[in-house]
Amino acid sequence: MTPLAAVLEQLAEGEGYHPTILDGVGIFRSERSNQREPLCYRQGLIIMAQGTKRVYLEDQVYVYNPDNYLVLTLPVPADCEAITEPGRPLLSLVIDIDLTMLHEIVRVFDDCGRNPVAGTREPERSLFVSPAGADFRSCTLRLARALQDPVKAKVLGPGLVREILLHTLQGPGGSSLVALARHNTSLSRLEPVMKYIHSHFANALDVEQLAAMANMSSPTFHRNFRKVTSLSPIQYIKRIRLTRARDLLLDQQVQVGQAASEVGYESPSQFSREFKRFFGQPPKSMAGGASVPPGNHHAPAL
Known part of the structure; x- marks a missing residue:
């Protein structure tokens, strides 16, 4: 079990979605796999600590697991399949996208005369999968550990969510988040x-x-x-x-x-x-x- 999965398992002892003390952050736990079925995804980030999910949107398939995470710039109805191993529940950290926070981060880039997204501009997408790099994983683990203590969650939590959003903005697919923050x-x-x-x-x-x-x-x-x-x-x-x-x-x-x-x-x-x-x-x-x-x-x- 990864360190992130170990922390999330302690925070979410039962099946289903568990809100945390930090608004807009929750933990999802499922003890078993499920076949492909329709779901209504809400806007946000889903960071998998253990297990694998596949999302089917028309002819596209998006796979996310502890190596990468799902970003939903818009609420989307799609099909989902979950895969677990015996004795290893599916565990994920779910973070809503705070549009005010997103606008603030993009504004800082603008004030500094920098482009939030390097490289070729990608099409605007309602969802995409981004690799979970070392800095991103470190930040999500620090957020999960902060959620174990109400004081740390309230003092450190918002800043850690902001850092996670920054990493997502600068990662592959981040141009869709930038487009979400731009006008027109x-x-x-x-x-x-x-x-x-x-x-x-x-x-x-x-x-x-x-x-x-x-x-x-x-x-x-x-x-x-x-x-x-x-x-x-x-x-x-x-x-x-x-x-x-x-x-x-x-x-x-x-x-x-x-x-x-x-x-x-x-x-x-x-x-x-x-x-x-x-x-x-x-x-x-x-x-x-x-x-x-x-x-x-x-x-x-x-």
């Missing part, structure tokens, strides 16, 4: 729209109004949305709604009609059709917490 980039314009969709997915959402919210024409909005997320706006909204519905059916054991209503479907029959097309089985097969047959966890593209 695709990422910075789409970011509030994505968050709005995640908060209001159960409401009627008009794509033209979402484009206006991003201060883009409808064709430009569609083009930039797909370029960044690999999905159209309608596909993105559907994936969020259907993934949330699946969670309601499996975890909260609600009935099909209630799940359809709570995620924004007015027609239960339309909900059932789209759910079956997405998951390969009807929603009633999952209603009341019914188990999902092996091999049917993943979803084809909508």
Whole structure:
């Protein structure tokens, strides 16, 4: 077990997500592997201390483990597969991206007349995997150890999170974080729209109004949305709604009609059709917490 995994195991004794004393920082623990299944990722960094995860976004596969970490510049619905070894739980440190902090770091680079990202500019992306170098690993370990003491967490924690964000900015893929902090980039314009969709997915959402919210024409909005997320706006909204519905059916054991209503479907029959097309089985097969047959966890593209 790595030093980071040893600390995280002490801080997160049970299954699932554990908030820490430091706002925006948490620990995730899972005792077993899981097959490919849909998840709604939120904006942030996921630093794996033990175990491996694969994220599937359309035709792209992103693998992260103790050697590298996942960065999500936007909230993204995607498929995820987790791999653990017997007696070695999956352990990860989860850090939300503080946009105020991100803006401050980029402003310091600007004030010093320096470019935060060296080398060729990369396309703006909603997620990417970055290698965990020695300095980055040292900083994450110091943050984890600080979380063991409330005083150290509150005094040292924010600075350590800032340092981790700095390393991420200057690493491969960091240009997407810089774009998130800049004005009038695709990422910075789409970011509030994505968050709005995640908060209001159960409401009627008009794509033209979402484009206006991003201060883009409808064709430009569609083009930039797909370029960044690999999905159209309608596909993105559907994936969020259907993934949330699946969670309601499996975890909260609600009935099909209630799940359809709570995620924004007015027609239960339309909900059932789209759910079956997405998951390969009807929603009633999952209603009341019914188990999902092996091999049917993943979803084809909508």
